[in-house]
Amino acid sequence: MKIFTIFGNPVSHSKSPLMHNYVFKKLNYDATYTRTHLEDGSKLKEIFFSQKLSGANVTVPHKEVAFEACDEVRGFAKKIGVVNTLINENGRLIGYNTDADGFLFSIEEFKDIKKILIIGAGGTAKALAQRFLEEGLTVDVLNRSENRLGYFKDIGCKIMHWDTFSSSKYDLVVNTTSAGLKDENLPAPKEIIQTILNSTNYVADAIYGKLTPFLMLAKEKNIPFKDGSDMLLGQGVLANELFTKNTLSKEDIKKYMSESFSL
Ligand code: NDP
Numbered sequence: 001m002k003i004f005t006i007f008g009n010p011v012s013h014s015k016s017p018l019m020h021n022y023v024f025k026k027l028n029y030d031a032t033y034t035r036t037h038l039e040d041g042s043k044l045k046e047i048f049f050s051q052k053l054s055g056a057n058v059t060v061p062h063k064e065v066a067f068e069a070c071d072e073v074r075g076f077a078k079k080i081g082v083v084n085t086l087i088n089e090n091g092r093l094i095g096y097n098t099d100a101d102g103f104l105f106s107i108e109e110f111k112d113i114k115k116i117l118i119i120g121a122g123g124t125a126k127a128l129a130q131r132f133l134e135e136g137l138t139v140d141v142l143n144r145s146e147n148r149l150g151y152f153k154d155i156g157c158k159i160m161h162w163d164t165f166s167s168s169k170y171d172l173v174v175n176t177t178s179a180g181l182k183d184e185n186l187p188a189p190k191e192i193i194q195t196i197l198n199s200t201n202y203v204a205d206a207i208y209g210k211l212t213p214f215l216m217l218a219k220e221k222n223i224p225f226k227d228g229s230d231m232l233l234g235q236g237v238l239a240n241e242l243f244t245k246n247t248l249s250k251e252d253i254k255k256y257m258s259e260s261f262s263l
Contacts, residue, residue, distance in 0.1 A: 002031035003052060004243055007038045007066070008059035010182055015209065015261070016057050019236050020243070022260035027248050041065035045093060048086065055243045056086040060178055063097075063123035070095035080130045082123040085239045096242055099124055100131035102234030103174075103206070106226065110202045113171045114138060117196060118157075119187045120176035121148035124206050128176060129157055140168065142188060142196075144177070165192050170200040180205070180212030187214055197221050208232050233258055 006016045012035070020033040031054070038044060041062040048056060048069075058066040066083040067073060071092040077083050083095035107113070116132055118125050121143035129152055132139045140158040142165060143149055149159040160166065165188070173196055179185040186193050193214065197203065203218040208228035211219070218225040233254070240253045 002054040002243075004031060004033040004055045004057075005036045005051065005053055006033070006057040006059060007036050007044055007047075007062055009038055009061065011035050011037050011059065013181070013209065014059060015232060016059075016236065018263065019232075019257045019260045020240060022263065023240055023248070023253050023256045026256040026259075027252055029244055029248065031243070038062060045069040048088070048093065049091075053086075054088050055239075057239055058084050058086065060181070061122070067095060069093060076100060076127075076131070080123075080126045082126050084123075084127075084235065085242055087242055096239075097127055098235040098238035098242070099231070100127040101238060102236070103128055103204075103231045104131060104135075105234035106228075106230030107172070107202075107204060110172060110204075110224070113202070115169070115171050116140070117142060117168070117170045117173045117200070118176055119143070119173065119196075120178075121145075121152060122176065122178075124176040126151060128174060130155060133157070140170075142192075144188070162188055162192065165195075167195045167199060170196070172202045172204065173197070173200045174203075175205045175207070175212070175214045178207070180210075180214055181207050184213050186217075193217060197223060204228075204231075206231060229261065233261070 006014050017033045024031045063082045067081045073095040077097035085096040087094045115138040117140045119142050129139050141152040142160045146161045153159045175187045177187040179187040203223050203225040206228040237254045
């Protein structure tokens with residue numbers, strides 16, 4: 001039996017084990033998917049091989065150390081230095097990123113998106129920013145602290161931190177911070193969030209499974225919004241295809257994975 005896991009801290013909230021196990025069961029794929037609470041990211045590779053894993057997902061805050069741990073990184077992940085999916089290929093650790101395409105899938109219903117504000121500057125923000133730029137969109141990034149913003153400036157985004165924030169009109173604002181995940185924090189001070197929400201057409205949050213304080217404010221203002229569930233589905237389908245080496249039908253994976261959300 002093949003073993004997969006998700007590495008993260010926190011990881012108890014993750015729906016990935018439920019999603020992947022349901023697909024494996026429904027499609028008679030001989031595998032199980034566990035969760036691994038990982039404090040020290042530098043141990044990721046050692047633990048991956050000691051658990052005899054065939055593959056894994058990586059979540060907050062280890063996606064950048066996962067990139068460093070890989071023997072080889074493929075596709076879009078190489079461009080951004082952020083890995084959320086790992087595969088054991090004959091004892092070599094191969095890294096991929098399925099988050100950005102998962103997010104694009106999730107916002108298909110939002111129309112005429114040209115200018116986007118990303119709140120946050122972590123791994124998810126990098127993936128989305130790079131992918132949006134590839135689609136020809138204008139991307140601004142707002143983060144709590146300054147030190148992670150250099151990457152975004154270099155790839156052509158306008159960068160701001162809380163002290164240098166200035167308002168603009170956006171088609172879409174996305175929260176990619178972990179504010180609201182395990183607490184009730186907004187991703188920026190309330191005055192800034194209010195200003196941002198007063199001039200955007202759509203709102204999205206990468207966090208799933210709860211109405212974050214950020215989404216709650218969007219809801220109060222009647223702005224169309226979505227949480228991270230469809231992004232989760234999108235990235236999960238792509239990761240499952242990698243885990244099962246394209247032996248299962250994508251439509252079936254998608255069908256059962258979305259069915260697992262209502263379990
Ligand atoms: P990282 O740890 O790489 O980045 C976290 C970011 O959040 C940093 O920019 C950090 O700012 C900011 N941040 C953390 N706490 C606060 C706070 N209290 N107020 C303001 N900013 C804060 O995380 P990831 O990019 O890996 O993940 C981010 C979120 O996206 C998580 O909640 C994760 O669950 C979610 N996610 C969901 C997915 C889905 O499928 N739906 C897929 C991927 C991620 P600073 O630089 O100042 O520290």
